[in-house]
Amino acid sequence: xxxxxxxxxxxxxxLPALNADIAALPPYNAGLSLAEAQRLGGREDMARLASNxxxxxxxxxxxxALSGAALEPWRYADPACTQLRAALAGHTGVAADRIVIGxxxxxxxxxxSRVLVGPGRGVLTVLPSFGLHxxxxxxxxxxxxxxxxxxxxxxxxxxxxxxxxxxPAMLALSSPWNPVGPALDAPALDRLLRAAxxxxxxxxxxxxxxxxxxxxxxPAALAMLARWGGHWVSLRxxxxxxGLAGLRVGYALCSGRAxxxxxxxxxxxxxxxxxxxxxxxxxxxxxxxMQASVARCAAERARMTSALAAIGLxxxxxxxxxxxxxxxxxxxxVAAALLRAGVIVKPWREPGFEHFLRVTIGTxxxxxxxxxxxxxxxxxxxxx
Numbered sequence: 001x002x003x004x005x006x007x008x009x010x011x012x013x014x015l016p017a018l019n020a021d022i023a024a025l026p027p028y029n030a031g032l033s034l035a036e037a038q039r040l041g042g043r044e045d046m047a048r049l050a051s052n053x054x055x056x057x058x059x060x061x062x063x064x065a066l067s068g069a070a071l072e073p074w075r076y077a078d079p080a081c082t083q084l085r086a087a088l089a090g091h092t093g094v095a096a097d098r099i100v101i102g103x104x105x106x107x108x109x110x111x112x113s114r115v116l117v118g119p120g121r122g123v124l125t126v127l128p129s130f131g132l133h134x135x136x137x138x139x140x141x142x143x144x145x146x147x148x149x150x151x152x153x154x155x156x157x158x159x160x161x162x163x164x165x166x167x168p169a170m171l172a173l174s175s176p177w178n179p180v181g182p183a184l185d186a187p188a189l190d191r192l193l194r195a196a197x198x199x200x201x202x203x204x205x206x207x208x209x210x211x212x213x214x215x216x217x218x219p220a221a222l223a224m225l226a227r228w229g230g231h232w233v234s235l236r237x238x239x240x241x242x243g244l245a246g247l248r249v250g251y252a253l254c255s256g257r258a259x260x261x262x263x264x265x266x267x268x269x270x271x272x273x274x275x276x277x278x279x280x281x282x283x284x285x286x287x288x289x290m291q292a293s294v295a296r297c298a299a300e301r302a303r304m305t306s307a308l309a310a311i312g313l314x315x316x317x318x319x320x321x322x323x324x325x326x327x328x329x330x331x332x333x334v335a336a337a338l339l340r341a342g343v344i345v346k347p348w349r350e351p352g353f354e355h356f357l358r359v360t361i362g363t364x365x366x367x368x369x370x371x372x373x374x375x376x377x378x379x380x381x382x383x384x
Contacts, residue, residue, distance in 0.1 A: 003120045008045070021141045028131050032339075041339040049364040050346040051245070052178075052322050055362045056296065058243035058279070059289035064280035066275055077274035083158045084201035087284050088251060088319075095221065098254045103206055103271045105235040105250025110136045111266035112233045112252065113170070116202040117142040121169035126155065128179055128324075128350045130206065133172035135156050142169065147212045148352065153180055153316025153324065157188050161195035170194060174206035175221075176213050179348060179358045181318025183209075186219035198230025206232045208250070209320040209361045210296055222253065231255050233263070241290050241320060244285045247276040297321045301361045311378065324348075327378060331357040337377035343370050 031050040038044055065071070081101040089096040102108035106227060109132050117123055119141030124137040125133045127146035134144045145168070151168040155177070164171065171192070176183040196203065205221060207213075217243075225232045234253040239245040254260040283290070304323060308315055315324040327334045331347035335357055338345055343366075359370060 006136045022139055027136055041076055042267050043342050045342050047343045047369050049360040049362050050344045052247045054243035056293040059283055059286040061200055061282040061286045062279045065278045071278050076270055077277055079269045081272055084280055093254045097257045098260045100252045100260050102250045104133055104248040105237045108250055108252040112139050112204050114266040115262050117169045119382045123170045124163050124168040125172040128353045130174050130178045154182050155273050157191050164195040168198035170202045170204055172204040176209040176319040180316050181320050182214045183319040184358055185217045189219045189224055193228045202231040208237040209240055210236055212321055231259055238280050241294050244279050247279045249276045281368045284318045297361050300367055304367050311375050322358050325357050327355055331355055334377045338373050341373035343373045
């Protein structure tokens with residue numbers, strides 16, 4: 001092989017065409033790694049507030065399970081996740097044969113897209129959106145349409161209902177809403193379900209932040225979806241409130257056994273490793289730990305919201321472990337200034353929302369550091 005071939009990875013001969021749908025996809029905005037943030041910020045000490053990780057860590061039972069002798073890394077994990085599905089059936093009230101476990105809920109988004117949409121079939125979502133709702137559909141050749149958020153940072157229910165009347169193949173919607181923060185209440189969800197024709201449209205209802213939603217206003221979504229009668233998938237995650245982001249465990253609650261079986265066919269075998277299954281099972285034994293973590297997050301979120309308002313920065317009402325902050329200027333420049341102050345956040349890049357950044361609710365000290373840094377950044381980062 002010539003030096004040129006070693007350098008470029010191919011010869012000068014003609015090559016088959018790449019998949020155009022995949023080649024045209026935008027990159028997912030995963031944010032900066034700690035090492036890259038340290039390099040760009042020029043400092044080692046960083047408040048990591050970009051990826052909505054749980055600053056409390058995870059329950060002690062999880063760490064015990066991961067260090068116990070029962071974990072055998074040299075053995076293949078159960079590809080059916082039998083024990084975890086049984087535990088989740090007890091936790092959610094959904095039968096185990098209607099639950100599919102994923103390598104993060106992201107894998108289930110792709111699997112659901114493969115099952116429910118395809119080339120030439122439209123997917124409806126919101127703007128700004130969780131990127132993979134659009135990326136996964138577009139990777140399959142599906143068209144994606146968006147309904148922007150309202151000026152107050154809420155769901156445009158009327159706009160979504162009008163778009164649903166066109167009969168998209170799937171509505172992909174997160175509630176609580178990543179990256180904005182609000183959650184649907186029962187009347188809003190009921191309006192959407194009435195507008196969606198179950199003979200034409202499936203629903204991907206992403207509840208990755210379910211545990212953070214206000215229990216008083218949170219709708220009984222599973223029961224409402226069941227009464228609606230069409231194909232639906234509700235997504236939940238262990239990454240956020242349960243503190244298992246590094247293990248990658250999400251799950252899909254499906255409208256029926258046939259859909260769950262088909263969804264399972266659309267994922268890879270052995271997709272959830274043994275450590276992830278053990279960690280998730282252990283987490284479910286200590287819901288009180290999770291609930292205490294959620295309560296601490298809610299208190300800090302309220303404090304951060306008030307502090308940002310005092311600076312003059314707008315944040316839509318959030319029922320998550322993050323805030324979507326309108327900086328009133330180029331958020332990339334603000335994020336760069338924050339990085340130099342030792343705070344990692346995620347500036348938003350979707351057209352029309354380049355003034356917004358998303359910041360995770362961290363520890364009290366991290367949140368204080370963010371408030372101080374963004375106050376200074378907004379004084380120094382002016383619009384061109």
